[in-house]
Amino acid sequence: MNAPDPIELTQSLVRLNTINPPGHEDQCVELLADLLSPAGFDCRTHNYGPRRTSLVAKIGGKPGHRPLAFTGHMDVVPLGAKAWQHDPFAATILGDQLFGRGSSDMKSGIAAFVSAAIAGADQWRDGPGLTLILTAGEETGCEGAFDLARTAPELLGKAGALIVGEPTSNEPLLGHKGAYWLKAQASGVTAHGSMPHLGENAIYKLARAALALEDFAFDTPAHPLMGAATLNVGTARGGININSVPDAAELTIDIRTVAEQDHSHIYRCLCNKLGGQIQLSTLLDVGSVYTAPTNAWMQDVFAVCGQHLGSTPVGKTVSYFTDAAALKAPLGAPPIVILGPGEAGMAHQTDEYCLVSRVHQGVAIYRDLITRYVDHANTFSSAS
Numbered sequence: 001m002n003a004p005d006p007i008e009l010t011q012s013l014v015r016l017n018t019i020n021p022p023g024h025e026d027q028c029v030e031l032l033a034d035l036l037s038p039a040g041f042d043c044r045t046h047n048y049g050p051r052r053t054s055l056v057a058k059i060g061g062k063p064g065h066r067p068l069a070f071t072g073h074m075d076v077v078p079l080g081a082k083a084w085q086h087d088p089f090a091a092t093i094l095g096d097q098l099f100g101r102g103s104s105d106m107k108s109g110i111a112a113f114v115s116a117a118i119a120g121a122d123q124w125r126d127g128p129g130l131t132l133i134l135t136a137g138e139e140t141g142c143e144g145a146f147d148l149a150r151t152a153p154e155l156l157g158k159a160g161a162l163i164v165g166e167p168t169s170n171e172p173l174l175g176h177k178g179a180y181w182l183k184a185q186a187s188g189v190t191a192h193g194s195m196p197h198l199g200e201n202a203i204y205k206l207a208r209a210a211l212a213l214e215d216f217a218f219d220t221p222a223h224p225l226m227g228a229a230t231l232n233v234g235t236a237r238g239g240i241n242i243n244s245v246p247d248a249a250e251l252t253i254d255i256r257t258v259a260e261q262d263h264s265h266i267y268r269c270l271c272n273k274l275g276g277q278i279q280l281s282t283l284l285d286v287g288s289v290y291t292a293p294t295n296a297w298m299q300d301v302f303a304v305c306g307q308h309l310g311s312t313p314v315g316k317t318v319s320y321f322t323d324a325a326a327l328k329a330p331l332g333a334p335p336i337v338i339l340g341p342g343e344a345g346m347a348h349q350t351d352e353y354c355l356v357s358r359v360h361q362g363v364a365i366y367r368d369l370i371t372r373y374v375d376h377a378n379t380f381s382s383a384s
């Protein structure tokens, strides 16, 4: 089977505008399914909204084994206020740089694993199997992956390991922090601003809560790689006009958690700290992801990357979250590596680009990882 050229495929994907919102990832699904189906992949789609399509493509698989899974998101972030020097949808190549929105984050990652998967389709048809999970709606809180996990877990099936193709410059990462976003609301009693003693000021209650949050200390120890959990109050608003006592005020809280931290425990600690005057509600709940460097498959991933990069990578984690948080449980909690050919520093940037040479290197790494997974099926993919 002739695999698509990963650079041309990156260009084709970049030329499809999937800025989220509105996303319209169905364009990418159509393109990718047209490549994967003729190569023997069983392609299934899942919509979580109009034109918000995710694609799960599978090949091979045998009883007693779990497939190797890849995941990538097809949506991209808006262009930002600053003008671009390069057309964000032209996918122009200048030297080693391929410019465009999503070139690094993460259409080159998708192109690399789709290309690697198709190139070896005949080889891995009889092995433990491959599952490619292409998601919609990642950039606004992984809602495409969460919807897939919640409403169609049978499409995903289990996996023996998961590779998240986010931009890491081909450096393997052991995991990422979780994100727990909350809204805190205070209510009061309105009155004329000239008679505040007749009212109950919601902003004062909220301000006391904000100051209490400034001093909030997590009761769990820092993670050796991820460091400590963090908390930030991002927005605060309250009141309608200057001459009224405000009867409502609210703020939003962005908490980034580390491996082993339980979000429901944090919720209870915050309720205790803020007291009965404040109502807390959850806006986003994305768990952390972490695989120990001692895991046998992870050690193999590091060895393969080391061969291609020329030096053994150092175990690291990142603070941004990925679809892995949503996919981990339905896939059966496999080991997870974040590893992709996009430039780590280029995500969400003006004049975003990826490096052509790095994309080719990414395809080679992915091919080696798939081959080794097939060769060591009894070690890595046993379903027991």
Ligand SMILES: [Zn+2]
Residues within 6 Å of the ligand: 073, 105, 106, 166, 167, 347
């Ligand atoms: Zn991304």
